[in-house]
Amino acid sequence: MTVTDRPLLDPTQYFDAPSDDLSRQSISTTARGMVGSQILRIAANVRALRAQGVDVSNFTVGDFAPSEFPIPEALRDAAIEAYGAGRTNYPPSEGLASLRQAIVEHYATRLGLKYPADTVQITSGARPGLYAAYATLIDPHETVVYPVPSWNNNHYAHLVGAKAVELPTKAENGFLPTADLIEPHIKVARLIALNSPLNPAGTMIDPAEMQRICKLIVAENTRRKASGERLLYLVYDQIYWELQMGDTPHVTPVEAVPEMAAYTIFVDGISKAWAATGIRVGWLVGPPHIINRAKALLTHVGAWAPHPEQEATANVLSTPDALVEFNKTMHREVKTRLDTLYNGVQELKQAGLPIDAIAPQGAIYLSVQLNLIGRTIDNVAIQRNEQIADLLLNEAGVAVVPFQAFGLMEESGWMRFSVGAVSVADIERALPKIRALLERAE
Numbered sequence: 001m002t003v004t005d006r007p008l009l010d011p012t013q014y015f016d017a018p019s020d021d022l023s024r025q026s027i028s029t030t031a032r033g034m035v036g037s038q039i040l041r042i043a044a045n046v047r048a049l050r051a052q053g054v055d056v057s058n059f060t061v062g063d064f065a066p067s068e069f070p071i072p073e074a075l076r077d078a079a080i081e082a083y084g085a086g087r088t089n090y091p092p093s094e095g096l097a098s099l100r101q102a103i104v105e106h107y108a109t110r111l112g113l114k115y116p117a118d119t120v121q122i123t124s125g126a127r128p129g130l131y132a133a134y135a136t137l138i139d140p141h142e143t144v145v146y147p148v149p150s151w152n153n154n155h156y157a158h159l160v161g162a163k164a165v166e167l168p169t170k171a172e173n174g175f176l177p178t179a180d181l182i183e184p185h186i187k188v189a190r191l192i193a194l195n196s197p198l199n200p201a202g203t204m205i206d207p208a209e210m211q212r213i214c215k216l217i218v219a220e221n222t223r224r225k226a227s228g229e230r231l232l233y234l235v236y237d238q239i240y241w242e243l244q245m246g247d248t249p250h251v252t253p254v255e256a257v258p259e260m261a262a263y264t265i266f267v268d269g270i271s272k273a274w275a276a277t278g279i280r281v282g283w284l285v286g287p288p289h290i291i292n293r294a295k296a297l298l299t300h301v302g303a304w305a306p307h308p309e310q311e312a313t314a315n316v317l318s319t320p321d322a323l324v325e326f327n328k329t330m331h332r333e334v335k336t337r338l339d340t341l342y343n344g345v346q347e348l349k350q351a352g353l354p355i356d357a358i359a360p361q362g363a364i365y366l367s368v369q370l371n372l373i374g375r376t377i378d379n380v381a382i383q384r385n386e387q388i389a390d391l392l393l394n395e396a397g398v399a400v401v402p403f404q405a406f407g408l409m410e411e412s413g414w415m416r417f418s419v420g421a422v423s424v425a426d427i428e429r430a431l432p433k434i435r436a437l438l439e440r441a442e
């Protein structure tokens with residue numbers, strides 16, 4: 001290797017201080033206005049405690065520990081093969097034809113939806129798809145409506161300069177939106193964003209409620225078509241749909257009310273169903289005039305899934321037999337963890353301790369309520385969810401995410417427990433630690 005003979009310059013000595021007013025004001029309003037992730041703050045606390053040698057049960061991340069949840073072997077092998085075969089150049093900006101076609105078949109055989117290939121846009125995981133859906137449909141100051149708690153809609157709304165209308169949901173409804181909740185905002189909304197199975201609650205929209213919501217949207221668009229107003233769309237994030245655990249079936253808006261095909265943009269991908277969060281393959285499905293614009297936008301962001309990973313995903317989707325065993329194992333492993341946690345919480349509840357949970361329906365999450373608001377521990381009054389999460393972490397070594405991180409403002413003790421990075425043994429070890437903390441509450 002030739003080492004340069006240029007003098008080594010240290011650019012950092014010329015940087016303006018980040019606190020300097022002018023340099024701060026020189027950052028765009030959008031970038032300055034991005035709120036930091038509370039989940040990342042908690043993750044940093046977990047890392048710090050672990051560095052001190054503290055044993056922490058980590059229920060925070062919406063991710064998978066590869067040791068607990070490896071990706072399908074067929075996916076790994078096909079990706080390696082694609083690298084070996086030199087598939088390392090740009091993929092087409094809409095995604096590989098083989099992958100788009102495989103998704104068409106996947107939706108037809110598994111969801112009963114026969115979309116053509118030009119309705120599919122491949123993205124590098126679900127996130128760029130979400131961003132592109134918002135950016136393709138929404139102009140600054142237009143209204144986006146979404147329930148809370150929900151995942152990251154606040155950030156996407158902010159990125160496109162939308163007016164966000166957040167609809168707080170209720171524990172008794174599984175923290176899911178209802179048509180009644182949406183109805184008062186239907187006339188001003190340009191976009192409604194829904195997600196099922198729901199991050200963070202692990203619950204699923206009931207087919208009858210989905211139908212009521214979709215009927216509202218279709219009726220509103222019938223009105224708008226007569227008056228010439230811009231139409232109302234639904235972004236339906238179904239990234240967890242293959243992880244359905246309870247009795248509620250996964251339902252799509254288009255299945256609930258077929259006219260919704262004109263107004264629905266699906267956000268989807270392999271990140272969760274295949275424990276493949278680091279592989280970065282996702283997709284949008286929707287009306288071609290919207291998908292085409294999303295493609296144009298994404299082209300300049302460059303948010304394509306990598307070429308070998310696209311080819312591998314197409315391969316695996318086109319040989320469903322390779323997936324049957326994987327899906328079964330994945331489902332069983334997630335369900336066992338969620339059930340172990342849920343049953344453990346129920347035992348604590350039956351022992352009279354102030355805790356409750358919502359039975360798991362889908363995704364990798366359990367909603368757990370630590371009913372400590374208004375109580376004291378060691379004479380300290382507990383008033384906020386964040387305090388409960390801090391106590392759980394620092395006193396019990398159990399790391400969770402309060403629903404505030406997902407936009408629910410009420411201080412009612414609800415936390416998201418994610419099981420993607422824990423073993424059943426980890427859960428069994430965490431439960432007595434939670435019990436010991438709750439027993440100290442007065």
Ligand SMILES: Cc1ncc(COP(=O)(O)O)c(C=O)c1O
Nearest residue numbers: 062125126127151199239269271
């Ligand atoms: C509801 C929901 N949608 C989308 C995503 C993002 O998925 P990806 O990693 O494929 O970008 C997540 C990740 O946690 C999620 O929970």
